[in-house]
Amino acid sequence: MQSHISAARLEGAEAEFMYQYESMAPRSAVTSLGIVTARIGGGVVLSMRNDVTGYWNKALGFGFAEPVTRDLIDRVIDFYKSERSPRAVLQIAPEVLPTNWDEICRSHDIREDSRWFKLTCSVDHFRPIERTILRVSPVGPDDVDAWARTTLRGFGMPVEGLAEMFAASASNPTFHPFAAWDGDEIVATANLFVDGEIASLNAGATLPSHQNRGAQSALIAVRG
Helix, strand or coil, X not given: CCCCCCHHHHHHHHHHHHHHHHHCCCHHHHHHHCEEEEEECXXXXXXXXXXXXXXXXXXXXXXXXXXXXXXXXHHHHHHHHHCCCCCCEEECCHHHCCCCHHHHHHHHCCCCCCCCCCCCCCHHHXXXXXXXXXXXXXXXXXXXXXXXXXXXXXXXXXXXXXXXXXXXXXXXXXXXXXXXEECCEEEEEEEEEEECCEEEEEEXXXXXXXXXXXXXXXXXXXXX
């Protein structure tokens, strides 16, 4: 993470766009996927009981509004137990982990799985490279459903239920969906979430048939 953008702002932006994705899901998706969201200790806890991908049960954004403590983690774990979530990912920035983190992990059988990195830069220093023959532009209302389905197909996720959730995000003014077209077909997707002075690039996915054709480079450029 670059020092001129605080970890609190970066973690907060990701926590918020994840919260918005799931909390804005239509009632049909909430019911079929078993979605419940909440805010705990300055972070967010997201439960999707029927998630087959292992991605959407996630807790993040902790350690800034209040410190990460045993009590905080107890509350997070209790939330997932009450929702009967099969598993959950706790995503916490290394700089806010407490000195007794290993002890907290042992008490709940929390195990490290993977590490994620955030790449950041100032808009003034952004130097996009846009090289593709695909048509790239914002997604209008008529294409939102196709954009949502293509995003999920690009990530190898099931469409049922999740497509409704993704499509609903387009009605939130903080989200700005984009896509790359090959003729009339959407073949790559991306989303832009604006949180004050921070913009988060997310949901970048390309169908296998159109990978290595510059779609994501162009989608990064158009969102910059």
